[in-house]
Amino acid sequence: MAYIEEKKAELNGLTLHTVQTKKFKTNTLILKLKAPLTEEDVTHRAILPYVLQRGTESFPTSSQLRKYLDDLYGAFLHVELSKKGEHHIISIRLEIPNEKFLHDQMPLLEKGIKLLAEILLKPHMEKGKFVQDIVEQEKRTLKQRIQAVFDDKMRYANLRLVQEMCQNEPYRLHVNGELEDIPSISAKSLTDYYQKVLRQDDIDLYIVGDVSHTTIQQYVNKHFTQLVERKGYEEVITKQFSRQDVKEVIEEQDVKQGKLNIGYRTNTFYQDDDYYVLQVFNGIFGGFSHSKLFINVREKESLAYYAASRVESHKGILFVMSGIEVSNYEKTLSIIQEQMEAMRNGEFTEKELGQTKAIIQNQLLETIDTAYGMVEVLYNNVLAKKERTIEEWIKGIHEVTKKDVVAFANKMKLDTIYFLKGYGGNRER
Structure with missing residues (x-):
C-alpha cells in the first residue's frame, strides 16, 4: 500500500487533489x-490573503x-505566504472536524468547501472594491511583518x-x-490585483481526510x-547562474553577534x-546534528553559536548560516570552506552516509504524519512538474552512493559570502 493515495481532477479552473486517509x-x-x-506584484500579493x-x-466582519x-465545531482558518524558487504562493488552510465522528452529522465537509470557496471568490467588498479601512489595517500589519525581519538579525542576514x-533574479524579492x-496600495489597486489572481493564478485545492x-468532486463543482475562464501565466523557467568571482559583502550594524551566511549554487532542482x-550531501555537510558544520565549526572549535546548511529545492541554491564572534570571521570562513573541501575529497564514512539517509527517511515519514x-x-x-512518490523518494535516497556525493560536492560552486558585523569590529581583508 502506498504511503499517500492521491487522486486528481481538473474542475472549474482548478486542480483538485484528494488524499483519502483514516489517520x-x-x-x-x-x-x-x-x-x-x-517586482510589480510582490507587495500586493503579500497583503491579499490577509485581506x-x-x-x-455571508460573513462580512472578522467577528x-x-x-x-x-x-x-471550532474549525481553524489560516493564511500564509511562501516563496518556492521563483514562485510566490498563497496558501489558505481550513481544518474542520470530520462529521463521521459527530453525533448530529452536520454536513461539515460541504460547509468547509463552501466557506473556502467564498473566502476566495466572494470576499467582503463595498461597491465592488475591498474595504479601504481593512486594507489600511493590513498595510500596517504588513509593515510590521517586514520590519520584524530587519529586527531579527538571523532572518535579516538570510534576506x-x-x-x-x-x-538580478526574481528570487531576490522577499x-x-x-x-x-506599501503606501501606494489602495482598495482599488488591491481589487484590480485580486481580479488578476482569479484570472491567471494556478490554483490547486488539496483535501486530506477520511x-x-x-x-x-460534487461539492467542488x-x-x-x-474560475472557469482562466488565462494563466507564462511558465516560470528558473535559470542556472554561475558567477566568475566569489562575491563578498560586509555590512556593519549595531549587533553583538556576527552573522556569516554563504550561498553556493548547486544548479540542481x-x-x-x-x-x-x-x-544526502546537505545532510552530511550541514543539515543535521552529526554534520560536518555542526561538529567542526560549532562543537570542536566553538567558533559558532549555530552553524548549519539548508537547500532551496526549487532554486538550485544551498545556504550556510552561522552566528559568530566578529573576531572569528576569518577562521570560521576557513573552516567552513575546509568542510566543503572534505566533502569533495570524500572525507566521510559509510556510517555517516547511512545515518544521514536514515534521518532523511525519518524526517520525510514524520512530515507526512500530518x-x-x-x-x-x-x-x-506541482511546482516541479515532476511526479515523485514517497516510495520513490525513499528508494532514491537509499540508492545514493559515496561516489555520487563526492561527484556532487565537486560541482558545487561558491557564489556569495555575506557577513553582518558590529560597528568597530576588527574584520579586515
Missing part, C-alpha cells in the same frame, strides 16, 4: 495559489467569520545574502514584499463556479535526477 479525525482543506515572483480572511459576503468557524546573491511599495473523492544526492505536511510534500510535484 486523522479532521479534514484539512488547503488552497494553493501560485504566480511568478514579480481575504477578514470577511466574506462574524470567527463565530461561524466556532459553529463549525541580505539572497538579495546580494540573486541581485516573500512579504517591499516596504517602499473522505470520498467522488463526493468532494457546486461551490467553485467562478527538485525535478532533477541528482536531487536525492543533493539531499495533513499539512502531506500537502507540502505533494505540492513539490
